[in-house]
Amino acid sequence: MSSLLYQQYTNIYDGAIQKCKECLERNDLAEASSYLSSAIEAAIYLANNAAIVELQKKYSEEYRRLLSLKDKLSHGENPFLKKKTVTANGVESEEKETHYFSKEPPSVTLKDVAGLARVKEEIEMNVLLPMRNPALYYAYNDVGGVNILMYGPPGCGKTFVAEAIAGELKCPFAKINVYDILDKYVGEAPRKIKEIFAEAEKYEQCMLFFDELDSLFSDRESDDSSHTKDVLTAFLTCISGFHKKSDKKSVRVVIGATNRPWIIDKAAIRGGRFDTHIYVGLPDEDARKFIVEKAFRNDPRLLQGSDLTIPYMSEKLEGFSGADITSICQKAKIQALKRAKVQNQVVPVLKSDFDEVMKTYKNTISKEDIQTFEAFEKGF
Numbered sequence: 446m447s448s449l450l451y452q453q454y455t456n457i458y459d460g461a462i463q464k465c466k467e468c469l470e471r472n473d474l475a476e477a478s479s480y481l482s483s484a485i486e487a488a489i490y491l492a493n494n495a496a497i498v499e500l501q502k503k504y505s506e507e508y509r510r511l512l513s514l515k516d517k518l519s520h521g522e523n524p525f526l527k528k529k530t531v532t533a534n535g536v537e538s539e540e541k542e543t544h545y546f547s548k549e550p551p552s553v554t555l556k557d558v559a560g561l562a563r564v565k566e567e568i569e570m571n572v573l574l575p576m577r578n579p580a581l582y583y584a585y586n587d588v589g590g591v592n593i594l595m596y597g598p599p600g601c602g603k604t605f606v607a608e609a610i611a612g613e614l615k616c617p618f619a620k621i622n623v624y625d626i627l628d629k630y631v632g633e634a635p636r637k638i639k640e641i642f643a644e645a646e647k648y649e650q651c652m653l654f655f656d657e658l659d660s661l662f663s664d665r666e667s668d669d670s671s672h673t674k675d676v677l678t679a680f681l682t683c684i685s686g687f688h689k690k691s692d693k694k695s696v697r698v699v700i701g702a703t704n705r706p707w708i709i710d711k712a713a714i715r716g717g718r719f720d721t722h723i724y725v726g727l728p729d730e731d732a733r734k735f736i737v738e739k740a741f742r743n744d745p746r747l748l749q750g751s752d753l754t755i756p757y758m759s760e761k762l763e764g765f766s767g768a769d770i771t772s773i774c775q776k777a778k779i780q781a782l783k784r785a786k787v788q789n790q791v792v793p794v795l796k797s798d799f800d801e802v803m804k805t806y807k808n809t810i811s812k813e814d815i816q817t818f819e820a821f822e823k824g825f
């Protein structure tokens with residue numbers, strides 16, 4: 446990528462982010478979402494084409510963060526907006542109580558999660574069993590709570606698994622990510638952390654999920670921002686007291702997820718904090734089949750009479766994350782859609798469509814990344 450092109454795309458990216466912020470400030474979600482789409486496109490381009498690996502990583506992280514923000518906007522949420530209330534004497538003040546817990550549990554359950562047999566086993570023992578049978582759990586435990594850190598390469602299902610657990614348990618569930626907490630005003634982020642735990646304490650049984658934990662709790666030594674330190678300190682204080690007042694009848698679960706476990710402050714992953722660690726790795730062959738099948742589920746005609754088969758795809762997709770597999774299938778379908786548009790009828794996706802996409806698709810996870818995770822798993 447030439448430096449001129451790089452500059453052009455970073456300008457597009459920065460401009461779109463700035464405009465998006467302005468729209469969010471005036472709560473114009475539709476306009477914000479459209480600027481966000483431009484920023485996402487620029488981030489994808491930069492993630493795939495930036496000359497330096499660090500920049501590629503930076504923009505692929507930005508890309509994921511923006512996707513998660515877009516998801517919020519599509520649900521009518523504006524994480525940047527401070528809610529105002531008008532008091533009796535007509536004075537506008539910031540609303541004190543924000544609700545982090547959703548009333549509706551996610552619609553996905555563990556049946557929707559492909560493969561990951563070991564992860565499901567760990568979840569069964571560490572989360573489902575204690576939540577469903579506290580009496581049995583307390584026969585072996587004194588503390589009424591479970592803190593789990595899920596870690597692994599991007600796009601392999603950590604967030605998806607967390608939502609599936611909440612969908613399975615149908616308990617009050619709060620999904621917190623960096624946009625819900627970080628705030629330009631000093632002192633706001635620790636206050637929000639306390640607010641989240643205070644809301645959680647109202648429930649006998651609940652699940653609190655902190656996504657992209659690394660953005661919140663990077664190593665205090667390597668990050669000299671006092672902002673980050675305050676967030677971590679508030680979190681450690683809250684989580685230490687969270688499970689103490691147990692009546693031996695209820696269990697609360699805190700789950701954190703990260704794709705960079707090595708930058709999380711050690712204080713957050715020691716005993717009493719996130720002390721159960723679950724590695725969520727690449728999908729195995731059965732899992733890949735499941736994800737590919739799901740991608741082609743919307744119309745049986747997509748593979749009817751085609752030379753492209755599910756086993757062929759799942760074999761070729763070894764080493765790719767669930768998110769990449771979904772994206773590759775989507776791109777192959779777009780190839781066929783181009784022909785369908787010309788013929789004005791549904792045509793199958795062909796092996797050549799899939800092979801064409803595979804030729805240019807850049808795997809977001811390298812062998813070295815996996816080795817790093819596996820080494821980390823051993824050292825945990």
Ligand SMILES: Nc1ncnc2c1ncn2[C@@H]1O[C@H](COP(=O)(O)OP(=O)(O)OP(=O)(O)O)[C@@H](O)[C@H]1O
Pocket residue numbers: 509557558559560561597598599600601602603604605606702703704725728732736766767768769771
């Ligand atoms: N094991 C799986 N079973 C079914 N779908 C999966 C699986 N893994 C990934 N996916 C698909 O990929 C998408 C992305 O996965 P998800 O966001 O959960 O990854 P992640 O591990 O949280 O990534 P990140 O580290 O970037 O946050 C999911 O929404 C889902 O559609």
Ligand SMILES: [Mg+2]
Pocket residue numbers: 603604605656657702
């Ligand atoms: Mg995630």
